[in-house]
Amino acid sequence: MDILSLFVVVPVLTILALVFTKGLKQARQVSMVGSIIQLGMAVNLVISYFKEKAINDNIMVFTKDLVWFEQFNIHYAIGVDGISVALIVLTTIVVLAGVFISWKMPDLPKEFFISLLVLSTGVYGFFISIDLFTMFVFYEIAVIPMYLLIGIWGSGPKEYSAMKLTLMLMGASAVLLVGVLGIYFNSNADGGALTFNILEISQVNIPFEAQKLFFPLTFIGFAVLGALFPFHTWSPDGHASAPTAVSMLHAGVLMKLGGYGVFRVAMFLLPEGAMHWDWFFIILAATGVVYGAFGAIKQTDLKYINAYASVSHLGLVLFALLTLNKTAWNGAIIQSLSHGLLTAMFFALIGMVYGRTHTRDINKLGGLMKIMPFIGAIYVITGMAYLGLPGFSGFVAEMNIFVGAFQNPDTFQRVLTILAVSSIVVTAVYILRLVGKIMMGPLVNDDFANLPKATWYEKTGILLLLIPIVAIGVVPLWLSDMIMASLDPFIKGVL
């Protein structure tokens, strides 16, 4: 078994093991063991990646290719570069943290963990695929469990949110399907055979007319999952209704599929289409950045605040990708990682606050720092990291993005960059206000005086997320090196 396929096999084996478990205790233990193995595999992957990269100069390493449907030239083709390795590591961390945060899952625990692991299987598969068909299959596998996860274990208007989310994402994937077929049937433009293989297609000069037609379909198909304005509406509702671990996985990992797909498929394979449509989508992305930030100011529900903040921060990822600048791209990938960790952390903390106080309304919360110091302190730290304080991952990401974006001498893009930069200020407003309101000040509700402190499994989950946030912030260079080296093939297409 090769090092990458294990990322699909281990979750599947964990799922099979879960089928035979009884009760919450067994289910969570099995999931924990499975997730820890995955984390170990991810660490191993990083080490092997650096070793392999030293001797192997291909775009993708650890590649493997098995024929699946010969007539269509569909292969089970896998391989990773620095970007996918980074995102796989992110996934393993968030999944493990999610398992710890769901330690007390009262209703149908077995089914919950199974759905969670199906989702993560889809995500891993997506990140390792270099075949469009396989990638598409994993994309849908990752999305569909959300319906059950939100619908069964969610809160509030969960049926509505679950349906809205599923239909919008599956609708997007349907649009994407047309784009993928369009790419496929143009992959023989240079006289070769039709293929779904990303690396092979990237060598083909797809006619400009086709690129113009299929780029928007492919881009939107992925970008909906990356919460592109105005297709972001599924995200706040979905997050608000989802149970904690699902919000974490969703904002932390699943939404990253969008940005990754945009980059790896739409922009990599259709570079001329990307340049042609760039002006249009960058306006949408910049709008999303600002709109999300102002949306977050207006909200009073903790989860909605974070959901809109995610729209803003992921809008920044799409914005950075569309600036077609290498530094900004580097920032976009780091932003994906940073946002994944930070937002997962936020949702975990919100889950803990909500689990104790049973409210997410910021007007009903206040002075929690005194009651639950650990959660309070982490909340403040996360907030600071989120608004881009140096020393944390958010700063590295945003710095790269804005420096890169401003390098372009085009006035139009500079204006948009300035607009996007202004979101940092707005972010500071809502984060500081939020932290001040719920953590500081006097205790607003006396019932909260005796709330329990954070438990060991909550702390474990939190620390798992905090360590990489600080690590990226303090020593970003090793990560940048890994990502930068992988960006070269992308930049060739758009220059």
Add this chain to the structure above:
Amino acid sequence: MDFSSFLLMRQEIILLAIIILLLIAEIFIPKNKKSSIVHFAIFLFGIHTIVGFLSINECSIFGGSFQTNNLIHFFKNVLNIGVLILLLQSADWIQEKIVAQDKGTEFFILLFSSLLGMYFMISSGDFLMFYIGLELSTLPVAALAAYETSKRISSESGIKLILSAGLASGISLFGISLLYATSGSIFFHDIIGTISASNLTILGFILFFAGLSFKISLVPFHFWTADVYEGAPISVASYLSVISKGAAAFILMILLFTIFKSLMHIWENMIYVISIATMFIGNLFALRQQNMKRFLAFSSIAQAGFILLGLISGTQLGTTTVVYFIMIYIFSNLAAFGVVQAISSKTGKENMTDYEGLYRTNPKLSLVMLLALFSLAGIPPVAGFFGKFFLFTAAASEGFYLLVFLAVVNVTISLYYYLLVVRAMFLRKGENPIPFFKNKIYMRLGLIITVIGIIVLGLYSPLYEYIYELSSIYN
């Protein structure tokens, strides 16, 4: 013609022998042991299904009016498996409801006669054989639809089916007569040589197409579907929506790709429009159905619209994807109908609201239903996804991107109503959920086979390659 050429009709002869055996058994089985006829029939049909897998030579007998080849043979086997699953799923219902009225044997005889008609229909080499097959496959089903004589709605369904089927056959026959008038022959291989796009031929073709569209329930010939499904016993509705539709779509494809190949520029446009209309109308009407049988009826109308996407390409790829999709569709739809059957025969409940909280009481049944619905909706990793993806690929290969786009819009619409059932089963707790019950062995077997099919057919690619090889004869 010697005896050995009869063996080329092995499938038909064995099925006929089973029908006759059942007739004899009906006479000799004593009255208090009538229920053993169910075991007997399933046993015989099981053997028939297995024997069917023996290979057969390509041939054309009776002066060309009966022909068979590997693809047709393969498709007959698919139909056999479908009917076998159907029998397993309805065995309990037959034993409890039908044998009690002393009508068990007739049920099997009628069902098998209809299947025999389908064999002849898809093996036909001229329009006469085709028409006989068409009639033989339809008339017994009308009797079956009206089988629950104690229910008025069942009789209504039978009458509706026979009236509309009669009209459709009449129209079809008129079309055939026009085709005969212009080409001077009823044999397919003669027509291929002489057919031209004269107005009379086109009129004949359109009328003929209308007749077959009725069987596949393409819009605008779909009105009978929901009413008949609702009134008919579930196994009959299941038969109509799965076996009957599959066989009709198959023969339509063969005829389009062989004798009407030169009219492709005409039927391409027709199918384009009909496909869009069928998908949209099927899906939009399914949105608000509460009765599971009506729900599945509209869903199966929409699925027929997807099949047309493969037909429109007119290539070997199209043939393969259509056969592959029909096969997957048979398994998926049988699984869905199987669950409806199981629940209905235990509790008599057939509405979507009755399914609320089903997962908490009957997890296994709910999971089967979940897989079936996901397969119908086209969600990986179950087979339906592969079937649909390849159909779309076939259409896109000829440049029908707009049609594919509309189809994927429809996939999303259909996902909504399939998820409604999932919502009822998994998300809701239900005030009065269906209590836990254990299925009997036949039903369990019937469901297990479908589930294996749903999972394996998609992931296991050699099957697709095999069909692709077989399809080469229609290119």
